[in-house]
C-alpha cells in the first residue's frame with residue numbers, strides 16, 4: 649500500500665472515530681412511518697448521533713394547533729449536539745393539518761385515541777371523540793409502532809393555545825422547568841379536558857425509563873420564538889444526556 653493510501657486510510661479512521669458526526673440541516677434518515685385516513689404520508693426525519701439519547705419531537709397532533717411545525721422546521725436546520733439521536737415528526741395528523749381541524753378525517757381526536765387508559769368518549773362531531781376503540785386510527789397505529797421501535801428517552805409534544813407547561817417531579821420536573829425557563833412559558837398544570845387515551849401518557853407509561861411532556865404554545869408563534877423553542881429542545885436534551 650502506498651504511503652498516501654495509508655495516510656488516507658488513517659485519516660478516514662481518525663475522522664470516523666475522533667470527530668463524531670454533527671449534523672447541520674443534514675439528516676441521517678427519512679421515513680414514511682404510516683399513512684393517514686386520506687392517504688397522506690406521516691413522515692419522520694432523524695438527525696444527530698444514532699445510538700445517542702433518543703429524543704422525539706411531535707410538532708402537531710391536533711390539526712388546528714400547528715405552530716409546532718415552525719419548531720420542527722427550525723430543529724431541522726439546527727446543529728444537533730453530540731450524543732443526541734433526534735427524530736422529528738412534524739405532524740402525526742396530516743389530514744387535520746391540511747384541513748386545519750383538530751381531529752383526523754374520521755373526526756377522531758387522536759390525543760384521546762392512544763392505547764393507554766383509553767375510554768369511550770363522545771360521538772363523531774364531539775371535539776374529544778375518542779374513536780370506537782383504542783388505537784382505532786391509522787395515525788395512532790403508525791406513531792405507536794414507530795415509537796415502540798425507537799423507544800424514546802424524551803418525547804416533546806406540541807399543542808396550543810394555553811401557553812403553559814405542566815410542572816413535573818424528579819428529573820422530569822427539571823427537564824420541564826429548564827424548557828419553561830428557556831422559552832418563558834409558565835409552569836402551570838394543564839386542565840380543561842378529560843384526559844384519557846392521551847399520547848404523552850401512553851408514551852410515558854410504555855417507556856417507563858423515559859420522559860415526556862406537552863408544551864402548550866400560545867395562540868401564535870413567531871419565527872424568533874420558534875428558534876427559541878428549538879434551542880430549548882436541544883438544551884433539554886443536553887440536560888437529559890448529562891444527567
Ligand SMILES: [Zn+2]
Nearest residue numbers: 710713807808
Ligand atoms: Zn391540543
